């Protein structure tokens with residue numbers, strides 16, 4: 001498998017390092033910004049650098065296009081790949097606009113390409129361990145899943161575009177949490193969301209609370225903010241509590257998991273490996289890039305849909321857009337399928 005990558009912003013550095021970590025070469029790189037693409041190519045010793053996406057696609061010599069640009073760049077890149085019948089991986093969220101997501105889905109379905117979303121949150125080590133325990137029946141039948149991401153981390157220092165986004169936390173982070181909620185609890189058929197802007201210097205909503213009803217009957221509760229000020233903050237950790245009829249799993253600071261049943265509490269660390277290319281401030285997230293890419297590579301090589309295939313991710317995005325609709329209407333809504 002050989003990859004071409006478009007987008008040379010903050011995230012691409014870790015994405016390219018992640019591909020290298022699993023032995024997949026990035027053979028060509030594109031950005032409309034000539035300095036950025038030159039710097040990225042030099043940094044990673046990539047021979048082919050382009051400022052024209054169509055040119056890179058026309059030159060070929062790779063199997064998959066990895067779309068690692070800012071959100072507004074996703075639509076044209078995914079459409080261009082679909083038009084050429086080229087398999088494509090796109091960063092989450094595909095878009096913050098349902099009509100753009102529908103266009104991408106239509107184009108990928110019509111061309112019949114293999115398409116996937118780089119949705120790495122659910123690949124964080126603690127969530128994989130939690131899911132194993134649930135599948136093993138360790139806590140019986142889950143009846144409530146709580147995910148909490150309450151941060152004061154200056155996220156805009158590295159990703160200034162998030163400060164200007166009309167749709168912010170539900171689209172950027174809510175996508176991750178809703179996807180992880182699906183991974184842990186299955187599909188949700190109804191939700192209620194409250195969203196608001198706390199910081200006056202941020203354009204979109206920077207705080208949200210979501211109540212979910214899973215098809216299983218379990219309840220979900222997701223809380224997220226970047227406007228937090230707490231004594232024991234820990235970026236980029238999601239804290240979690242899953243309650244079942246025979247026990248519970250708690251995820252706390254330092255990726256520490258606590259499995260409690262009638263026999264007592266078992267404590268286990270789910271700390272990720274510390275890759276030397278990862279930013280220590282983002283370790284949990286950056287290390288999950290590797291596990292996500294491994295799944296994407298294996299899926300592509302064996303010709304099966306990825307765990308986070310485009311089709312699968314549409315279900316997550318249905319929940320994200322349902323959150324915006326619910327917050328606007330002030331009532332519970334059912335997610336609309338793409």
Ligand code: 89V
Nearest residue numbers: 155159172173176236285
């Ligand atoms: O992973 C992400 O999507 C990032 C961050 C965790 C900083 O929100 O944008």
